[in-house]
Amino acid sequence: MSDLTNVMKKELREYLSLSSVISVVLVVVIFAFMGTMMSGEADKITSPSDLLVINCDDNSFAVDEIRDVYDVIFDGTSGEYVHVVDGNGSVVDAEYVQRLMSENGYTDAIVICPDFRNNICSTPVIKGQMMLYFQFEATGLFGGASSSIAQSIVSAVNERISQTLVSSVTDLGPNASSPIDMGSTYTYVNGEVVENVTPIEISSALMSQNFIMPLIIMVILTMIGSIVISSMGNEKENKTLETLLTMPVKRTTIVTGKLISAAIAGLVFGAAYMVGMMFYMEGMTSTMMTSVDLAEIGLTLSVSDWAIVMVMMFLAILSALGMCMILGAFTKNYKAAQTMILPLAIMAMIPMFIIMFMGWESLPSIGKILLSLIPFTHPMMVVNNLMFGEMTMVAIGIGYLLAFSALMVFITVKVYRSDILITGIGQTRFVVAMKKFFAKKSE
């Protein structure tokens, strides 16, 4: 035990000082990059999508308006995308709307309330009511940030009707300039109805989660990875590893000491970054339109959920460390060590960028499978998966990470017990065979 603490003390001192330059620079660069990306994101809908219209008025006035507007915006495609259901003149209840939406896979619905036309055509104008229903779907960082089709259509209809009303000769009262009341918005999140919150608002609140987890995980992994590999490079260069390996200490103690201290360093850095990032995000989201409390709309994690998140993080760190100890074993010196971090950095960056900018949902199945094969994808998505009850994905993630990290630790111990640590890979049977093979080929 005292050997272990002896190794750990030395490792920790090294990790916590040699540390951050690389990572801090990395984070700053990413932040700068993010900042520009966010301000550049436009708030537009570019392609038509399905829109459910439930008409509870006794005439087709509003429906026609909606179709006309849709045709103008999306080049005459209303026939294909606007689906009208007759509400039989009475108010429909939310459950009915949700059922219709989920049965057909629509994300946006407009309910035209009874007396819509009568109200608008009275003098002075009484506001006609439309209710908006949304099905919230988790998307990438910016996926949900474009406004919904139902909202754009209703505001366009509102504008169109008001233009007609205002240009009339008689004075139609103050409501003529905005004849539609779209006060009531219902969004379904995880099967629950949330009132007066639009999907955009939810996704901008969720964005902090989408944003923080992948970034923090990527940063922690590459950072501790790089300090572990560099320290291995140094040990090789100065032959201190050789000396250490002839001490009366078990190889497993040395491996464990290195792994645990790197994991502790990782958690320390992780916590620091997490706190820093929270502040940064708070500053950023407060400048955006939303003030949605995710907990209030049921998007929150329980204590056991957080435990799962921590387990995932731990396994991811362990996997990364194992990888680095293996890669580090092949380095000859400090300089060579610097390039060895690349495989890990790439493995952490790919899922981070994909999850942030494209979103998991928008990937084709093959993309999802490929992404799942990268172990670090799973901890990056775990918060979202837990919120939206994707427990299969969570379970797959934990299982995969467990297997992967066990494999990494196993290989690490193997490597530490073999000649490779001293001689490098140049002389292993495999490499020799490969060299021969290529030498023959080139003859």
Next chain:
Amino acid sequence: MNDALVVKDVHKRYGDHEAVKGISFTVHEGEIFGLIGPNGAGKTTTLRMISTLLKISSGTIEVCGYDVSSQSDDVREVICYLPEDAGAYKDMTGRRYLNFMAGFFASGEKKQELVRKAISIADLGPRIDSKVDTYSKGMMRRLLIARAIMPSPKFAILDEVTSGLDVVNAHEIRDIIRDIADSGVTILLSSHNMHEVEVLCDRVAMIDGGEIILTGTPDEMKARYGARDLEEVFIRAVKEREGSQ
């Protein structure tokens, strides 16, 4: 006399390349034994196998009665190994380095005793509190030798301890090694400096191309070839072997 080290028909292959081709020799307790040979002869490879760093391809090695393959933990209890061109952790001071290494052998007051002993052997004066990356080669070597013998090992393995040092420093290091041997530690060292081995070692093995070509005391060897020094012995021995092949 007991044997501190018995090497029997040991081979080592790096992939296809056979670096050590069936060497055998013994080192008696309390002696300074020199392994000499040119670059690439297989000295480092041999010493690494003895210190449990590399696996033996075939053959056996016993250190103080322990087998290096099956009892490597026991072997590591009795040996110390000083690698060729070794350094220390760059961001540590000499004192901290000794403290860290002493931590593997003792704790509390005993550990401090080890550190004090090592500091006096290293004899670096106030520079013991400087970072090791400011040390000259000679200072570094003294620190590392002090580290190596600090825990009073039974068997010390020193790979090219004086290489790269000037005459004065090399001489000082040799004095330290004699002192260590006088205190009862068996020493196995490698060198390609024939003169050094001649003045320092009780017995010598000459190694070339992964094979031992001659073993004995320096005087025996010189007498056998009627040579003035070991350099001449080595050259004649190599020629003789080539002739017989």
